Amino acid sequence: MLMHIASSLLAPYVAVTAGELFDKLEYPPQKELGDVSLPCFAFAKTMRLAPQKIAEQFAERINADQSAVRALAVGGYLNLFFQADHWKSDIVASASETSYGHSDIGKGKRVLIDMSSPNIAKPFGIGHLRSTMIGNALVNLYRATGHEVINVNHLGDWGTQFGKLIVAYRKWGSRVELELAPIKESLRLYVKFHEEVEREPALEDEAREAFARLEQGDPETRDLWQYFVDESMKEFHKVYDRLGVSFDHFTGESFYNDKIDAVVRELREKALLEESEGAQIVRLEEQELPPCLILKKDGSTIYAVRDLATAMYRKQALGADSILYVVGAEQTLHFQQVFSVLGKMGYTWAEQCRHVPFGLMTVNGKKMSTRKGKVVFLEEVLDEAVQRALDIIDEKNPHLPDKQTVAEAVGVGAVIFGDLKHHRQLSVDFNLEEAVSFDGETGPYLQYTHARICALLRKGDYEVLQGEHFVNGAHLSSETAWECLKTLSRYDAALQEALRDHEPFAVARFLLDLAKAFNRFYNSGKIIADDADKTEVLSKLSLAAAVANVLKDGLGLLGIKAPREM
Incomplete structure (x- = not known):
């Protein structure tokens, strides 16, 4: 929000469109350097001035014209300080809207996303999590910015691997075992083939011949292949349902x-x-x-x-x-x-x-x-994550209604966030114990922060107060409140960064920053105080509600549910 305000505010001074300026703006590394920063080096050639001098000129003109923003030139950067009293109520109001941070910048554009793509007759392992959930987050991000999205699961259902599997089944398999556990038996047979081929290389020729018969439409071979496809799809759908992932096309x-x-x-x-x-x-x-x-x-x-x-x-x-x-x-x-x-x-x-x-x-x-x-197996990882979440709930809140559903949301969400909190191009060493923890940079930490706010809103009769009073930014005067508000204002920029770089990490990182900022605000003083007037309570609860709104939306974009109670 503040980034967009800054780009619109600066545009008349620098003779560049607000859209072009938005891409040039940065967040300073320390809050003492301002809320938004414009590097002026790019203007040096056209203006024929040193970047420091350009920043000084811009700052002088802005400070003469504006009262809601203060500008300061520092080493070639134009740093903007938003005056808190002017912006508090606007940020709360904007961040409380259901579509906050979303846009229509992609209207009229159709994006196709190829994602997940497991191999037929092989287990849906935890290694498939990355393509599935990075892809799902990108689907959600593109849709949140107005794009029409088609997501496609390009299944690995063809190739010489099926020749190998068919040979292995005919030599060492049985229909009974295959029907009892289609995927695990298929894996056993596939592994068996690669063990045996080291002793008997001619098996590779048999596999090629078997696949050739499949390509030629041999009825018996085709029927066996179709069985592998059908049984695999049943297993895949079970996992996708738990992950909350759907596809427009399975091709x-x-x-x-x-x-x-x-x-x-x-x-x-x-x-x-x-x-x-x-x-x-x-x-x-x-x-x-x-x-x-x-x-x-x-x-x-x-x-x-x-x-x-x-x-x-x-x-x-x-x-x-x-x-x-x-x-x-x-x-x-x-x-x-x-x-x-x-x-x-x-x-x-x-x-x-x-x-x-x-x-x-x-x-x-x-x-x-x-x-x-x-x-x-990913399903086994999800099962264990859900059980661990359930154990924690039984210990901390044993009387929680519908705790199995909550444990499913927390356990599955922990696994998803345990992946998406990393830059996608980095390798990830998955650790279930760390992922399911309610402390640290985890999905359960974000979900718990959201649930804690929901409990706070219920305790403070937030919906009743909304009808009787109004939000007054003067009651959000603490430093922790302003830092929380400024963090809230960055949501739209985080979504645009995630979309530009195809990097769900940007959303995950923002959500962690927001939860930490809110918890500092929460711990800095009572939100519902006995001696406080109702306008003050409403103002603080409204900030909390705005944070909950954004946490829920951001988690949803990552494919994670946000329970109201935990």
């Missing part, structure tokens, strides 16, 4: 099988395919990239050409203006090649395709591997 790799030949034909017609050691490639030297393999020596396709067909379908059939791929950082080169090939094909919209990479997730320092059977 696996197999969906694009009939679209690949057209892509290969177009590459040939545009003279982009070249033979290299029997294979067909597209050269990308001008982009300083290795060649993109399109067809293997035997004429079979690989997933690069499948991703070309996928991108073209998403643009042409689904009408996406931009396409985001929330996929691990290890696929960076692959997407650089795919986007470059699309560009060479003449598709200028390839510039609107973006890979949103994220770092590896380990568990207690250990990397996951499906081939070796080293997988931590």
Whole structure:
């Protein structure tokens, strides 16, 4: 809020639009340096003055014209100090609105987000959490800023891995065991194949033959593949329901099988395919990239050409203006090649395709591997997190109504926040005990702060007071109240930063800052005092209610519920 006010206020002085100014503004590293800061270095060339001199000129003019803001020039920065008494009530009023921080900046733009994408017949491990929840947060952020969003689950339901699984099932599996536990038995068989192939390399040829029969439509092989798909989807939906994640489209790799030949034909017609050691490639030297393999020596396709067909379908059939791929950082080169090939094909919209990479997730320092059977099932992690949350509730508030539902919200939210509180490109070592703690920078800490405010509002008859009195900023005179208000005012900027950088961390970090600022205010003096007049109580409760409103909204954007009682 203050950032937007500052950009509008400064625009007439610096001859730049408010929108352009907004991107240049910063928050000073220490509160003593002001509330919002404008670096003046960018104006030095056009104004032919030193940045310090430019800042001094701007400050002099602003201080002569404005009373609600004080300007100070410090080393090439124009620092603005918002006068608290003028802005308190406005901040409370704005932050109390249900749509506070949201905007329509994306109106008329359609964004497609490719996210989650687990592999069929393999467990939904905790490693899949990152793509799923980073992607889900981006879906929510884009929708909160007016974009039309299509989210797609690009399931890994095709490839030689199914040949391996089919061979393993026919050699070492049984229908009875498979039906008892489809995913765990599939994992056992997949691991068994990779153990046996080290002793018997010919199994790889059998797997390729089995997949070839699948591609050719062999009825028995196709039926077995379909069984794996159907059973996997049942398990996936269970996990998605618990995470609160839904999709507009489940379109696996197999969906694009009939679209690949057209892509290969177009590459040939545009003279982009070249033979290299029997294979067909597209050269990308001008982009300083290795060649993109399109067809293997035997004429079979690989997933690069499948991703070309996928991108073209998403643009042409689904009408996406931009396409985001929330996929691990290890696929960076692959997407650089795919986007470059699309560009060479003449598709200028390839510039609107973006890979949103994220770092590896380990568990207690250990990397996951499906081939070796080293997988931590996400559903088991959620179960344990919920049980730990329930144990804490039983200890602290055993008579809490509907405590199982609350424990589910807290446990699942703890796992989600334990991921999203990190920069997405950093590797994350997940620790369940830390994630479920009610102390420190955790999801439960934020949820508890929200629930504590809700209890405070009930105790203070907030809804009754609203009808009888008005908010008076004079009652929010403490330093902790002003710091809390200023933190509240940064919500819209946090959402825009998260969207600009595709970084849900920006929202998570803001929520932690807000909860800490509120708790300092809460602990600095009584909010509901026996000797206080009702206007003072209402004013303080209104600040608390605004914080609760923003905490709930921000947690919701991250995919986390905010219980009213804990």
